[in-house]
Amino acid sequence: MADSALKLQLTEAMKDAMRAKDKARLGTVRLALAEVKRIEVDERIEPDDARVLSILEKMIKQRRESIRQYESAGRQDLADIEQSEIEVLQTFMPQPLSDSEIDAIVNQALADTGASSVQDMGKVMAAVKPQMAGRADMGAVGQLIKSKLGQA
Incomplete structure (x- = not known):
């Protein structure tokens, strides 16, 4: 079973963090590897780079949501940990x-899709998602598409 290049990169980063005794980085990388491992076990698959990327995207999105909650609760110390x-x-x-x-x-x-109204948004999102996976905030992209379709 060949591991994805991204998973190997995570494993190497974990080893580097251990050698450098960087506890904060080590903990975060271990969380990411644990999530990849959970997917491997639950779905009985060997995730490719695209799947590992989506796992990391999801983890980032969760942390952004946590930051909003911590900041609204006045817990900047916890928000800073999530940001790191x-x-x-x-x-x-x-x-x-x-x-x-x-x-x-x-x-x-x-x-390409000939989209003319907000009802066509799903087609447009399906067309842009593969090109933007992991490289753009899809929520913001969705808002951009919606605004362009609203003008159309």
Whole structure:
């Protein structure tokens, strides 16, 4: 069974963090590897890079939500911990797309799908998601598509 390159990168990062005695980074990387392992066991699959990427995206999204909750509760100390975990997880993500790149991909998808109203949003999202996976906030992309379809 061949491991994905991203999973191997996580494993190497864990070893490096152990050697450097970087407890914060080590803990975050171990959480990510544990989540990958959980998927392997639960679904009896060997996750590829795309699946590992989606796992990391989900972990980042969870931490962003936790930050909002902690900040609204006045617990900045906990929000800072979550933010540092996001920073560690983002080191394994591909280079984020710029706003102009996102706009170009969305415009191309709108043209390709012939979308004309908000009812066509699912088709457009399906077209852009593979190109943007792990490289853009899909919630923000959804809002951009919705605003463009609203104008159409």
